[in-house]
Amino acid sequence: MKTEQIYGNKLISKEQMERDILEFIEIWYNRKRRHSALDYKTIEEFWKQKNNFKNVA
Structure with a gap:
């Protein structure tokens, strides 16, 4: 980030x-x-997994 954004x-x-x-x-x-x-x-993987379990119950 430093190289691309700042410099x-x-x-x-x-x-x-x-x-x-x-x-x-x-x-x-x-x-x-x-x-x-x-x-x-990742946060996206975590939420996808959590939503998959919610749909099973």
């Missing part, structure tokens, strides 16, 4: 940089990375 975009405003970083964290990092608390599943 690759030296001419964008501080506000745009803050939006880009927030978007990266909220959309990619939090949804795509694997969480140890979720048995090393």
Whole structure:
């Protein structure tokens, strides 16, 4: 992220940089990375599995 967002975009405003970083964290990092608390599943995988169990009962 640092290389692509910060060093690759030296001419964008501080506000745009803050939006880009927030978007990266909220959309990619939090949804795509694997969480140890979720048995090393992504949030999307966890919710899909939980919804599958809900439909079985």
